Amino acid sequence: MAKITKTARRLYLVDGSGYLFRAYFAMARSRQGLTRKSDGLPVGAVLGFSNMLNKLLTDMQDEHDPTHLAVIFDHSSKTFRNDIYTEYKGNRPDAPEDLIPQFPLVREATRAFNVPCIETEGYEADDIIATYARKAEADGDEVVIISSDKDLMQLVSDNISMFDPMKNKRIGREEVIEKFGLPPENVVDIQALAGDSSDNVPGVPGIGIKTAAQLIEEYGDLETLLERASEIKQNKRRENLIEFADQARISKKLVELCADVPLDDGLDSLALRSIDLDLLMPFLEKMEFNQLIERIKRDFGDDRSLVAEGSTMTGAAGEQEYETIFDEAALQKWIDAAYVRGVIAVDTETNSLNAMRASLVGISMATQPGQACYIPLGHGGDGLALDDEDAAKQIPLEKAISLLKPMLEDPAVLKIGQNMKYDALILSRYGVNIAPFDDTMLISYALDCGRGGHGMDELAKRHLDYDTIKFSDIAGTGKKAKTFDQIHIKEAAKYAAEDADITLRLYQVLKPRLAAEGKTTVYETLERPLAPIIVGMEREGVKVDRSVLSALSSDFAQRMAASEAEAYELAGEAFKLGSPKQIAEILFGKLDMPGGRKTAKGAWSTNAEVLEELAAAGHDLPRVILEWRSLSKLKSTYTDALPEDIHPDTGRIHTSYSLAATTTGRLSSNDPNLQNIPIRTEDGRKIRTAFVHEKGNVLVAADYSQIELRLLAHIADLKSMKQAFADGIDIHAMTASEMFGVPVKDMDPMVRRRAKAINFGIIYGISAFGLANQLGISRGEAKDYIDAYFKKFPGIRHYMDETIAFAKSHGYVETIFGRRTYVGGINEKNPAMRGYSERQAINAPIQGAAADVIRRAMIRMPQALQDAGLGAKMLLQVHDELIFECAKGEAKKVCDLVSKIMIGAPQPAVTLSVPLVVDARPGSNWGEAH
């Protein structure tokens, strides 16, 4: 018998009624309600239910492996809640006619799968679930509730999570906070205030989930809030809270689940039982679920009991064999194993997150799940006192590198890593060019973009249901956090080896999905090959002239001091110019200026838009504050901060690009962010002159002109816009001309500006409100513009409608290159959230396609430059722009070649129906080249 050790239970509680309803409506939408062939009995929901149950019982290598399982149903009678409030669920329409016969059938299905089927008179399924869940939790068990019902979210805790079987999505604490704004323990109070129209829970009028969350956050709990309701500032809200206080208390009783339902069956009686084919098959045959019958026969064979086999993750936790390596012979054994297997997971440990500054501290490797090693190389180095006798036994770093290098560079051995860009850069600084490699983070990004993060801890939890050792667990946090070289080798080894182990396991789960889900091309052409290219760029860095920055800092400091003095004078007192709170007090309190808008949290907004309005109305202080702010921003974020990032050895700044940070496929830049270096103001632009080149070189900047609008014209098939691009006409002027019927020649710049704003708005998923805000016009006027636009470019409407419809039915959108982004919330009831998702859905294929195009260009660039005999180096990417450094003499050739590669980047995967245009020019600094 395998190791069914004395482990805690993993109790799965299926919300049977909830699932049935959702399966019914999902089926009804997709195939008009499946019926039994022989007599037309409606069985669609029963099939969905049976499939779900089968998946739970047999998908062992998937994320589920219950040890205990039960399906809970509502009992079809009044519950105790009707005694509290007669109207409870009083507005529920009767069940659809073709669902009614399926109620008894799902109970039959449950029993056929040999699963306990539980219901109790007088209680809802939710109460029974609550009772079992709390009981199991108290026993130290893990509980998974199969449901997406928000009424159950109050139960979520460290040991209790939910799983939405339709969306295949886990619902934990994070997701509850996402939905309610506060953690599970506050959910009851929020629901009591907000009420629920579908259950006919009254709540307090005028309060929705968002407001409720704010109130509970502020006052702690419902009772405190109701007692102190008189303090509420908003009149209507205060009155309602006072008037409807008792209604809120009743609502609370309605939404609060009862966790002491009398139970007939104890937890142990819910232990998972084997599927009994003699029990199951007759039922499935009766239902005529032929596909499911085939699948179960195939999966099950005749005498195989899946339940008796134990589970993968139990094996994982119990079967770790981690070796710490102190001698060359042992290391050689692992290297040999890598050659034998042809695949090995690799992870480096260092003393810093900054790959250009980090020193190698150790390397871990895994050859099979559960079998991993750690090679400590730099613990206790640099004379740091590390009370660890193991440190003396470490293999010398150079020796280990020389043994590992041939394997790490051997094309016959595939290396697997998580965020391998980091490890590859570290290793390259030690003379090892690791290749070829696969990256679980990038695979996850290709598969699940938009579904959550792609960090290892998160992936381990999501795909392996495994809690990794957190770095902070062994290193601590805050100021006294240790670096990896200061951690004792015994402890470090467990952490490091686990990382390699988990990476390998993740690879085994994720890699097959690429082919299965049609994302191999995306991964192989847009993700995987980019990583080594970025390594090259990061290592190259960009030269920055410290003296330019320090001169600017001095200039800004002087002018800030002047602004500061003037501001104090105007305010009649000194105050913190950096504090929005104090600014609001002075402007809207002391000086009594009209304070227009508030921030999300209800404070007076003092952002540039507000201050500019006040300045335009003739007030001096807001204008001075704006000047100070702008200088302060430039100084603290750029001229003061950037010199810190100049590498002591290279004299250059080496940013780090995140390859899997955005939901659209764009890169992001951090530490420092070189994608937001100022350009829009004159002062800001001066900062760009600090980005320079080595002697004898120049910088070359090449950017795509209007790439997103061109891609939109292609994707949405906008005939007149495509024609304009083909003819090389100023696209914003052309838009204005089409919309307002004015000639392009001698156009009023204001008119063109409006058209430009609309063009941008379209890309963002336009709304009248947003456009009105952008242009400072009324909402009605903005709406007229949008309508005019839709009329002139009918393809737009179509594209938007189609894209939203696609997102609604699939849950994701894709670029023309196949990059997929999952868009959550597109079927959300809340119109604001839905609107947000819809705009995401519209924008992602456009922004994403542009990101795909420049990725393709970047991937080809180094080889193309080399093939052309050019020594130019690609340094930076800023979404639609690439920056290079090359010898002065080859600048012209570089401009031409770079433009050619960028323009041809979509080919051969996609042939655009609009031309791409690239502007490339040399300069002695970034400001000049741009």
Place this chain on the structure above:
DNA sequence: TGCTTCACG
């Protein structure tokens, strides 16, 4: 740590 603000495409 969360909020606000602001730099970029």
Place this chain on the structure above:
DNA sequence: GACGTACGTGAAGCAC
């Protein structure tokens, strides 16, 4: 008509 918005980022300073 709800509900709060233009899409996508990262970083700094303040206030808790």
